Amino acid sequence: MTPILAAFPPEAVKHAINAATKPYWFITLATIGFFLMFILYKWWTRPAIFWTIFGLFLIGYFGSIDDANFRSIVAKPDNVPITMMVISVGLCLWLGLRRAAINDSRVAAGLPLSEEDRDDKVLVWPDLVYSELICLVLATAGLFLWAIVSKAPLEQPANPGYAPNPAKAPWYFLGLQEMLVYFDPWMAGVVYPGLIILGLAAMPFIDVNPRGNGYYTLRERPFAIITWMFGFLILWVLLIFFGTFLRGPNWSFFGPYQYWDPHKAEALNNIDISHMFWIDIMHRARPTADSNPIGALPFWLVREWLGFVIVAAYFFLLPIFLRFTIFKRLYENMGAIRYAVMVMLLLFMALMPIKMVLRWLFNLKYFIYLPEFNANL
Amino acid sequence: MAETHLEVVKVWIAPGCIVCDSCENDCPEVFDVQEETCLIRPPAQSESFLRPLTPSIQIAAEGCPVEVIKFETKEVEGAAPWANQPEGQPAGAVPAAKAAGPSKAPAPMQPADPKWQALLSNSKVSPSLSAGLATTIKRSAEVNQTEEIVRSMDMKDAGVDWKHIPPDQRAALLSVAGAYHPATPLADRLRQHLSIGARSTRRQFNLALVVAWGAMAAVTATFGAMFQDFFGPKVLKEPKSVYRVGKVQDFSLAGVYEQYKPNGIWVVNLTPDDTKLVALSTTCTHLGCIPNWLEGENKFKCPCHGSGYHRDGVNFEGPTPRPLERYAVSKDPDGYLIVDKRKVFRQELGEWDSPESFIDIA
Numbered sequence: 060m061t062p063i064l065a066a067f068p069p070e071a072v073k074h075a076i077n078a079a080t081k082p083y084w085f086i087t088l089a090t091i092g093f094f095l096m097f098i099l100y101k102w103w104t105r106p107a108i109f110w111t112i113f114g115l116f117l118i119g120y121f122g123s124i125d126d127a128n129f130r131s132i133v134a135k136p137d138n139v140p141i142t143m144m145v146i147s148v149g150l151c152l153w154l155g156l157r158r159a160a161i162n163d164s165r166v167a168a169g170l171p172l173s174e175e176d177r178d179d180k181v182l183v184w185p186d187l188v189y190s191e192l193i194c195l196v197l198a199t200a201g202l203f204l205w206a207i208v209s210k211a212p213l214e215q216p217a218n219p220g221y222a223p224n225p226a227k228a229p230w231y232f233l234g235l236q237e238m239l240v241y242f243d244p245w246m247a248g249v250v251y252p253g254l255i256i257l258g259l260a261a262m263p264f265i266d267v268n269p270r271g272n273g274y275y276t277l278r279e280r281p282f283a284i285i286t287w288m289f290g291f292l293i294l295w296v297l298l299i300f301f302g303t304f305l306r307g308p309n310w311s312f313f314g315p316y317q318y319w320d321p322h323k324a325e326a327l328n329n330i331d332i333s334h335m336f337w338i339d340i341m342h343r344a345r346p347t348a349d350s351n352p353i354g355a356l357p358f359w360l361v362r363e364w365l366g367f368v369i370v371a372a373y374f375f376l377l378p379i380f381l382r383f384t385i386f387k388r389l390y391e392n393m394g395a396i397r398y399a400v401m402v403m404l405l406l407f408m409a410l411m412p413i414k415m416v417l418r419w420l421f422n423l424k425y426f427i428y429l430p431e432f433n434a435n436l
Numbered sequence: 437m438a439e440t441h442l443e444v445v446k447v448w449i450a451p452g453c454i455v456c457d458s459c460e461n462d463c464p465e466v467f468d469v470q471e472e473t474c475l476i477r478p479p480a481q482s483e484s485f486l487r488p489l490t491p492s493i494q495i496a497a498e499g500c501p502v503e504v505i506k507f508e509t510k511e512v513e514g515a516a517p518w519a520n521q522p523e524g525q526p527a528g529a530v531p532a533a534k535a536a537g538p539s540k541a542p543a544p545m546q547p548a549d550p551k552w553q554a555l556l557s558n559s560k561v562s563p564s565l566s567a568g569l570a571t572t573i574k575r576s577a578e579v580n581q582t583e584e585i586v587r588s589m590d591m592k593d594a595g596v597d598w599k600h601i602p603p604d605q606r607a608a609l610l611s612v613a614g615a616y617h618p619a620t621p622l623a624d625r626l627r628q629h630l631s632i633g634a635r636s637t638r639r640q641f642n643l644a645l646v647v648a649w650g651a652m653a654a655v656t657a658t659f660g661a662m663f664q665d666f667f668g669p670k671v672l673k674e675p676k677s678v679y680r681v682g683k684v685q686d687f688s689l690a691g692v693y694e695q696y697k698p699n700g701i702w703v704v705n706l707t708p709d710d711t712k713l714v715a716l717s718t719t720c721t722h723l724g725c726i727p728n729w730l731e732g733e734n735k736f737k738c739p740c741h742g743s744g745y746h747r748d749g750v751n752f753e754g755p756t757p758r759p760l761e762r763y764a765v766s767k768d769p770d771g772y773l774i775v776d777k778r779k780v781f782r783q784e785l786g787e788w789d790s791p792e793s794f795i796d797i798a
Contacts, residue, residue, distance in 0.1 A: 219726070220697050222726040222727075222739050239741050240755050242755065243755070244722060247755075289733070309738075309744075310741055312741030322730065327753035431785075
């Protein structure tokens, strides 16, 4: 191997990427990038610029296979779909925003939508059937090739006394597994997936605005599109990326070019809100059944009162506050019931990154910690 | 003397048609035999359309085996324009009548205009809305007739000149004038078919009922059985739950003893923090993975979501909401440590003070 290749990517770049993928930095940068992507969407979707960025990304991504630690992640047969996901999400994102940019520019110039100028009708036979046949053949050939080239990993027989380290879910569930790190199993395993499905099903009933139907646009639907894309890109795709590239042994965080050291020491003494209030502020032990400062109330309510207040304010006062401020027009357009459903789903969605950041910054574990009832938030 | 003849001015079908196609063969301009009955084509509602077709309508009415074709006639002065024509070709021979008839003859039927036909069959129709129309044009007499009507209309005011408009617009005009009947949609054909099928006998109906419900019951029963089987245990052997894990003095040194991890037990000597010997469950209280004991870090660490526990089982990092569970331990008369997995002690419920949950090795 030539020295030039051996040095790719340069050590400084590796260090910079490792540093930037520390979770709080990474999610901050990703969120900034996410909003820049929408603010500058007319600029970066221009073909020359996009293909330059995309080409550089591909060179960096596949060039990094030279790095042993990166290769151990990317070359793993389990993770081949991740590479496909990263590339296809990028391409689809570009395609959608590119066409939105074209349409928005046309509308601003008083021209009809690009969809209106196109005659999309084609014949089923031969146009559609031929394309389907070609896709079918190519996909089958691709699957055969994939199955031959990369073998399915075969591990030891199942053993109830042993779990691989790290034990990772199938790639498409890594986002859920990442959620489980921050929430009680009931929340992240049942409530959140249920809310995701319910929320997606409720979407056509919540959002009855016909603009954007059948054509690409961003300017006509900025709130709806950006909210949806935040949920999809940051809270799903990015979390899958987290789980694949950044989670190593003992579920610790590692940079993509870092060695997966199973003995990496990380201070993760997570504490609850009640711990912060009673021990750090009041300098006393948390109330128990035996030492309850307000005997009239159950001890767990006294212990967790601050958490209850915060959660209640978040879920009940914040919607009312939003209704009179930034969501004023939205409320008038949607009506009370639609607004209530929408804002609840939105707040649940927002709780996800909020809690992640609080965990990374303050080691916050739970707002409300009720092991007596197996209920924590 | 003034010669008179009869011309048909109205035609209809009385109930009882047996859909034999006879009338459509005799006079396709007027009769449209469908699956269940015969219809009068829409252009044939007009008197002027019917008059020149009088002979063929009469032939059709005579030929009807059940005699359900009824028509009304009107006496008209002059010789019948079709009187001298040979039998069998009444409709095509009208032009001569134009001059002969004293009453203004209606627009007569003509064979298809070859130019128009050539235009339609050769022209590359633009792939727009009317593309589908051009492919459905059949040069039926009815289309020709409609074309005549459309041609004779004065549409100059609307800016339409029949001679110079593109073929797709011609097709559209013909369509508006009612020249085409849309093909029966598949759903309607299916519905018709089914409604014919429903007219089966009681015996056939009962048989179908039994077969259909039987098949459904069989499928449901099969799936039910599979469902039931899925929830049943595949292994009937009850795993052992009480273990004799070794002499108590074997665990006299402080530390975590991992020999019994395959049985789901960590035996932990808590010295110097405490003078207890306890048995910890190896199941993570977060979601049931099996954590690893990390000697160097002095902690249990779960590989699934990063939950961490101190040596005594108390959780301190990661998402796990509560400490590892402890099993009941006792010392048998031979000095062996007995771990009973049937009895579980949970710290958050204050059960770790129970004397059953540890062995005092002070």
